[in-house]
Structure formats: structure tokens, C-alpha cells
Amino acid sequence: MFWHEFCFFITMLKAVFINSLLFLNIGFSAMAQDSLKTVIAEKGDGILSLLRKNDVSPYDYYDDFIKLNIINLRDSVHLYEGRVYQIPKVVVNRIQLVDSIQSQSKKTKDIKSEAFAIFGNKHKNVVEKSKRLKGNIYYLVSGHGGPDPGAMAVYAKKAIAEDEYAYDITLRLAKELLGHGATVYIIIRDENDGIRDDRILEIDRDELAYPKETIPLNQLARLKQRVTIINDLYNTHKGAYQRLIVTHVDSRSKGQNIDVFFYHHEKSTNGKKLAESIHNTFQKKYKKYQPNRTYAGTFGHRTELYLVRKTYPAMAYIEIGNIKNKKDQRRILDPDNRQALAKWIGEGVLLDFEEE
């Protein structure tokens, strides 16, 4: 009698236990589905500002946001006013990951921790995405800098200069490459600019050449300085996979539709491959995100350019539109677009390295 009661009690207990497990399961999955916050884009919102408003780091979660909301994005980077967007969930582990990468990088050469500081306080954390570029060395040169602002234009009654925009895109590219484990030398550097999320990037003249050399005003002296720095570094890394990417925001070409232009050294097959990979990535992106827009970028060699001719590493010379061109300005001034451009170049770099 007592035994029977006991068995019954256990059975009941089991039932309650299993039920509660089931209940918990249902509870959890319902929670996971409901947990993504949604917001409506307001006039003037961009991806970065929308994420920031919702306390999500725009750079750590930019890709996640794109993945979640791709069908509601124009050109893969623009929000539509009035549409509903999902906000990615912040994973605590990522913050821990950032910390561990930072402490690791401090133990290795100071080049890496220097590169982190140079992104500015807000953007200094590089989240490791992969080790796909580990062991590779990239030299990134943004056009002009120091006493030479490059091409200039006026936008909304404010002066804008090529070197500031080329530098911002270059920093964003550096961050992409670092995220995949590459060693990156940012040759032209401004210790107090960092990655900037503004449309108007204030003009300054305090850029230096790696590590801390004053940039001369004379054009030939300025180019010679860059060539010497890159070639000296190249010699210290002999045997490693090394590539150079030079970025300008002006154009020597006279075409109406100025997009992204690529040049490489005539005799360098590796440079040709790098330029082709970036070029092909842009073509694909344009096809995917802007099917109605014709991609007007061209791909060719320009051996007349001093840097292309004199530097040792295989290189690609990129002209990301023209700051003087009204149509190009719209793209270059939008920080979301600068981010997208940097990302596309980064994808081209990965393609170049991984596709034989």
C-alpha cells in the first residue's frame, strides 16, 4: 500500500518534471523568436545612427544588421524611411573577444596596438572575424596628406578635401584586414582623427608618414618619401606575402561617370591579380545591389604613376570616384558608403589571396 503510493508519487513527479521541461523549452524558443527588437527608420537615419541609437556598436554589428535586413536596404547600405528594421542582439562574448585580441596584440609587435589606437577611441576595437589573412602584410597608403590636401571641393558651403576622405576609407579598410588577421601598415597617419562618422570631415594638416615623419610639400619629395618607407619595410619582411593598396578620391580620367578605377604595375602579374580581384568584387556588388546602375569603373595599368613604378610590393592603385564630382560626393560623404567601399575592397583583397 505504502509502496504503491510511493510509485504513484514518483510517476507524478516525473510527469511534472517532464512537463516543466517542455514548458521551459517552449518558453525559450518563443523568447528567442521574440527577442529581436524592431524599430522604424526615421527621416535621416542611417545604419550606423540607428544601431547607435539602440545601444548596439555599429561596427561590431554592421554585418549582422545587413544580414537581418537585406531585403529592406537600398544598395545594401541605405535605410528606407518608415520601414521596420530588426536590431541584432548584442552577444556578450564579443566584448570578451575584443579584450582578448587587444591583450594578445599588446604582447606582439606594437604595430598592431598602434593600429588600434589610430582608429580613434570609438572604433579602436577590432573584432577578429577570421585568420584568413594571417601572415600577410598590407601597406595602405591614402593619397596626399600633411601639407597637401589633394583635390578640393565645396559642399554645403564647407570646404572638403580629398586626403581626409581617402584616409577615412583607408582606416576602415585597415580595420577590415586586421579583422582577418593581417598585419597592416597605415603609411599615412593622423594620430587624432580616427575613423569618423561625419559627412563633412574637417580638414587638417597634421598627417605624418610612417612611423612619424613630416610629409614634405614638394610632390616628388612626398612620393619619394612614401616609396622609401614602403620599400624599406618590404625588405624587412622579405619572403612574406606583401601587397600595397593606394587610395585616392580624385581622378585623372575625364569620363562623365567616374566610379572606382584600378591601376597596377604593367609588369606585375600579382599586382594585376590584386587589382582584378578588387575590380571584380566591385562589379559583383554593383550587379547585386544596384542592378540599374552601370558600373563605370575601369581597370588598367598606369605605369606613369611614380608610386606604381617605384614600389616593390605588388600593388593596386584605386581611385574611389572624384571628390569634385557631384554624383560621387553623395557616395563619398556618407559614412555608411565609405564603410561599404572599404568592405568591398577588403573582400577583393581576400579573393585575391585565396583564389589562385
Ligand SMILES: [Zn+2]
Ligand atoms: Zn589624389
